[in-house]
Amino acid sequence: MSIRRKLSAAVGLAGLVLLAGCSSPGGSSSAASGTDPFDNPNGVRAGLAPVTARAEREKARKLIDGLTVKGRGTKTGYDRDEFGYAWMDKVDGVPFARNGCDTRNDMLRRDGRDLSYRAGSNCVVVAMKLPDPYTGTTIDWTKEKASAVQIDHVVPLSYSWQMGSSRWSKGKRQQLANDPLNLLPVEGRANSAKGDSGPATWLPPSKDIRCAYAVRFAQVAAKYALPVTAPDKKAMLEQCG
Numbered sequence: 001m002s003i004r005r006k007l008s009a010a011v012g013l014a015g016l017v018l019l020a021g022c023s024s025p026g027g028s029s030s031a032a033s034g035t036d037p038f039d040n041p042n043g044v045r046a047g048l049a050p051v052t053a054r055a056e057r058e059k060a061r062k063l064i065d066g067l068t069v070k071g072r073g074t075k076t077g078y079d080r081d082e083f084g085y086a087w088m089d090k091v092d093g094v095p096f097a098r099n100g101c102d103t104r105n106d107m108l109r110r111d112g113r114d115l116s117y118r119a120g121s122n123c124v125v126v127a128m129k130l131p132d133p134y135t136g137t138t139i140d141w142t143k144e145k146a147s148a149v150q151i152d153h154v155v156p157l158s159y160s161w162q163m164g165s166s167r168w169s170k171g172k173r174q175q176l177a178n179d180p181l182n183l184l185p186v187e188g189r190a191n192s193a194k195g196d197s198g199p200a201t202w203l204p205p206s207k208d209i210r211c212a213y214a215v216r217f218a219q220v221a222a223k224y225a226l227p228v229t230a231p232d233k234k235a236m237l238e239q240c241g
Helices: 003-021 029-033 054-065 103-111 143-148 157-162 170-178 188-194 207-223 230-239
Strands: 113-117 125-132 137-142 149-153 183-187
Touching (some): 054 207, 054 230, 103 125, 103 149, 103 183, 143 149, 183 188
Antiparallel strands (some): 125 137, 149 183
16 A cells, blocks of 8 residues: 555544544433433433423423413422432432432532542542533532522522422422422522522523423422413423423
8 A cells, every 4th residue: 555545534534533533422312402301201311401492392381381380379388398308318209319419419419520529438529520411511510619509499499489389398399398399409500590480480591401400390380280380381381382
């Protein structure tokens, strides 16, 4: 083989290697940005991917349309402790329960990348990269700036209290508070801005994710037979319209 042909073959092989190196580990863009909520009914997979396919948006509207509607009640008697102490591990009936790691760290481990742990621990996350579905950004997070990432209850606990969880057993409230389906690590400022709002008064800053957010809100409400307000139902349907 001539020197010219050898060089040409080497360049071609190098090009193939470079192309192979550029493929994503998950093989699709959704793996990089999160999981389609319809492919994640138990909340055990990371993040939240946009819902864009026409068939899936129709499926989303059907799910949302099936939710019961009622007016928002009073906050009287609401206290975070009514849902158990924060991030308790010993809650039966939800994924990751009783694994020796608190719920907050379970969620950081589920959604974070390039995780670093406290010395001697395979539970306590001290640094990571978080693809934040609410803002569409990636957050370089360390435990020293803990509030930069917060765990959002998609259906806020106060909202649930006003919609009927005040009459639930404490065990069921503890499940809602620690159910991975209802939990997303997100940018702290976005979570603080949300408060206990429903979809009619707060939606993620990233418009691409809003239908997926509505689906997740509806999934949680349906799982716990929790009604939503009429404006919230309308807002969710509009996001998937």
